Amino acid sequence: MTKATEAIVKSGARNHRIAGTDPDKRRQILDGAHQVFTARGFDAASMSDIAAAANVSKSTLYVYFEDKEHLFVALIEREREAQKRGAFEALNEDSDPVRALGNFGQCLARMINAEFAVSAHRIVIGVAERMPDLGRGFYENGPMQGSRLIAAYLDRMVAEGKLAIGDTELAAVQFIDLCQSTLTRPRLFNAVRTPPSEDEIRRVVSEAIAMFMARYGVKSTA
Incomplete structure (x- = not known):
């Protein structure tokens, strides 16, 4: 990997972390997850359901939480x-x-x-x-x-x-x-x-x- 490419990757990682640290967005996701988990239970809930309930894209959801398990624990x-x-x-x-x-x-x-x-x-x-x-x-x-x-x-x-x-x-x-x-x-x-x-x-x-x-x-x- 060239130094230029490495710099781009590091910059992207920093932006990824920054994008995942907005407290209002995190709260919005957790509020949506609360609705879905309470209504459907853990196994029946999907990340798509949670994204829809939270009114965010799935890509945004994955920036904040790597999977359903980690999202549930955070909630x-x-x-x-x-x-x-x-x-x-x-x-x-x-x-x-x-x-x-x-x-x-x-x-x-x-x-x-x-x-x-x-x-x-x-x-x-x-x-x-x-x-x-x-x-x-x-x-x-x-x-x-x-x-x-x-x-x-x-x-x-x-x-x-x-x-x-x-x-x-x-x-x-x-x-x-x-x-x-x-x-x-x-x-x-x-x-x-x-x-x-x-x-x-x-x-x-x-x-x-x-x-x-x-x-x-x-x-x-x-």
């Missing part, structure tokens, strides 16, 4: 980041474990049982056997990351003498599971087709807190 990450921010702020801003975990648990229950979250879980479970990297990434950047952040909060509460927990990583996962009891599994299997009401979320999380504190709360010596 999950966008939705997850937007939803979980408030949930983890509930932990960081409150040193009362009952109140903080209660606020977090309600945010978590809303987030996991929202329409897109339920659809995303179904899609990932459906393709995880043949796309293990996608399944692992979904788990590591979602449930595993969440349980670690809760565990860090529990570590702080243990250090302050407000909780008595030997294994905070296990306790964090237990708490997450308690907050989903009777709510999430029926949604995943489409046995319940609408998100739980606020009253039902409060009831389930309140019972989760009561059970959690019965096991890990510091007993008064008075």
Whole structure:
């Protein structure tokens, strides 16, 4: 390859990257993908469908995302980041474990049982056997990351003498599971087709807190 040709190739690569960094265009594509994946599921959706829904050409779509799998992962990450921010702020801003975990648990229950979250879980479970990297990434950047952040909060509460927990990583996962009891599994299997009401979320999380504190709360010596 001549130096002139090499310069053209490098210039083209730079332009390719620049063309794929417009945040408004990326948002437009992800919005279109959200519509298609939610309506059709992962396997039935095509890049042509997504391009049409996003009102962009297929060539533009491929500038931003190399394939359907990477597009889906990017969409999950966008939705997850937007939803979980408030949930983890509930932990960081409150040193009362009952109140903080209660606020977090309600945010978590809303987030996991929202329409897109339920659809995303179904899609990932459906393709995880043949796309293990996608399944692992979904788990590591979602449930595993969440349980670690809760565990860090529990570590702080243990250090302050407000909780008595030997294994905070296990306790964090237990708490997450308690907050989903009777709510999430029926949604995943489409046995319940609408998100739980606020009253039902409060009831389930309140019972989760009561059970959690019965096991890990510091007993008064008075």
